Amino acid sequence: xxxxxxxxxxxxxxxxxxxxxxxxxxxxxxxxxxxxxxxxxxxxxxxxxxxxx
Amino acid sequence: xxxxxxxxxxxxxxxxxxxxxxxxxxxxxxxxxxxxxxxxxxxxxxxxxxxxxxxxxxxxxxxxxxxxxxxxxxxxxxxxxxxxxxxxxxxxxxxxxxxxxxxxxxxxxxxxxxxxxxxxxxxxxxxxxxxxxxxxxxxxxxxxxxxxxxxxxxxxxxxxxxxxxxxxxxxxxxxxxxxxxxxxxxxxxxxxxxxxxxxxxxxxxxxxxxxxxxxxxxxxxxxxxxxxxxxxxxxxxxxxxxxx
Numbered sequence: 001x002x003x004x005x006x007x008x009x010x011x012x013x014x015x016x017x018x019x020x021x022x023x024x025x026x027x028x029x030x031x032x033x034x035x036x037x038x039x040x041x042x043x044x045x046x047x048x049x050x051x052x053x
Numbered sequence: 054x055x056x057x058x059x060x061x062x063x064x065x066x067x068x069x070x071x072x073x074x075x076x077x078x079x080x081x082x083x084x085x086x087x088x089x090x091x092x093x094x095x096x097x098x099x100x101x102x103x104x105x106x107x108x109x110x111x112x113x114x115x116x117x118x119x120x121x122x123x124x125x126x127x128x129x130x131x132x133x134x135x136x137x138x139x140x141x142x143x144x145x146x147x148x149x150x151x152x153x154x155x156x157x158x159x160x161x162x163x164x165x166x167x168x169x170x171x172x173x174x175x176x177x178x179x180x181x182x183x184x185x186x187x188x189x190x191x192x193x194x195x196x197x198x199x200x201x202x203x204x205x206x207x208x209x210x211x212x213x214x215x216x217x218x219x220x221x222x223x224x225x226x227x228x229x230x231x232x233x234x235x236x237x238x239x240x241x242x243x244x245x246x247x248x249x250x251x252x253x254x255x256x257x258x259x260x261x262x263x264x265x266x267x268x269x270x271x272x273x274x275x276x277x278x279x280x281x282x283x284x285x286x287x288x289x290x291x292x293x294x295x296x297x
Contacts (some may be wrong), residue, residue, distance in 0.1 A: 040131060040134065043131070
């Protein structure tokens with residue numbers, strides 16, 4: 001990524017940007033996945049409690 | 054097989070160490086330039102980036118649902134989405150890809166889908182990610198017209214054509230039969246039409262466009278970058294994510 005980015009971003013900061021992108025992607029992924037898994041789990045528990053699951 | 058896995062792990066570790074040390078060397082060597090760079094944080098762009106990336110994950114889950122729906126007749130979006138999202142977490146364990154594939158196969162098995170079928174669908178999903186990333190990069194590269202990386206374009210197009218050929222319904226079915234025969238496995242039959250393939254390709258291309266837009270806004274949140282570079286950054290994100 002850093003190599004390809006060097007045409008658009010100052011070459012001295014491309015590696016920093018690539019690492020930042022990786023960290024940001026992982027953070028957003030963990031938060032999104034965590035929230036969705038938790039919501040689905042709660043939804044399933046609610047359905048079971050209601051007798052509809 | 055055990056020996057192959059050991060070598061695979063060693064190669065992965067070697068790549069990780071080599072990549073990590075290269076990144077540290079480059080950052081260390083350019084530290085003054087990085088420290089002196091006028092970094093600024095634009096919260097609006099960062100929020101937009103977060104929303105776009107979250108949307109991309111939702112598109113990924115619906116892509117998985119589309120694949121499962123066409124190939125194994127899965128009806129419930131909730132079940133397929135649960136298996137997809139939960140298995141994403143396994144990616145962060147050591148040798149994560151193996152845990153991710155196994156986890157997904159086991160989770161889908163709870164809903165009566167054979168593990169072998171889920172693994173084949175996962176293989177097709179990986180194919181979709183790679184083929185569409187190559188396509189998005191080739192298009193964005195052609196539109197943005199960067200002459201520095203012109204030499205890479207024929208290679209990208211060649212890989213795209215080969216990838217597309219492999220996932221064509223008759224070719225993929227034959228390949229699957231050949232592999233399962235060679236490994237003395239139960240015959241795994243998956244059938245899909247060219248129409249299905251077209252829908253999957255569109256869905257995964259959309260995923261890269263949304264995720265790449267998230268990347269563009271992330272870069273924009275920390276530095277000034279012209280809007281004209283948007284298309285190029287989307288393509289770069291798609292290609293480097295698929296390669297990673």
